Amino acid sequence: MAENVSDGPSQDDSGLRAWMLAWYDHAVSVGFVRPPFVLNDVTAERLEGYFRVGLTPAEGAEAFFGTAH
Template sequence: MIKALDSDRIVKDLPQHIIGWTKAWYEQALAANFVSFPFRVDDEMVKRLHQYFREGLTPEEALRACVDDVKQ
């Protein structure tokens, strides 16, 4: 069970975690030529990335899912 103090720490750490996750996704997306610099993300991509993050996908898995979505 998560104690109140633990949940507070998790909430405070979440922004740093999602920032790191997003940076890792972006670096992999650049390396795979899925995006190019400078990359401007649209609202749909933000929603998609947030969903993948919440589902627990790694940045690499999220990149594969994004590529698959674009191919469809």
Template sequence: MEDMSEAEQAMVFEWTRTAVDEAVVAGLIVPPWRPTAGQHEMLYGYYISGLTPAEAAQAAFGIRH
């Protein structure tokens, strides 16, 4: 992620923030939630894979079968 422009970093930050908001609304996490470095990387992976923030929230925080 270090090789991204400031604009790209801002876009990823906003997308990640929206994904976390989606997780809160869905009751998957409870604020205050602080992501680890690994969780940041996981969410970034969902971003570059093309998931929507809502899909990423379910993938990252939803019930796993």
């Protein structure tokens, strides 16, 4: 039996992409960053971790840019 392989992104990838866009929009709206913001691999992995543990994009922005105590 052949596995069903799609050419498009998986649902999880689409969710992560949407989350990162919302994260970016929030980060810009509260002044954490100014466009253009370049997302490197290390940053992308960190944000993916926030997504995977269930933070909202706003919570992810606060965690990313907030002061560590």
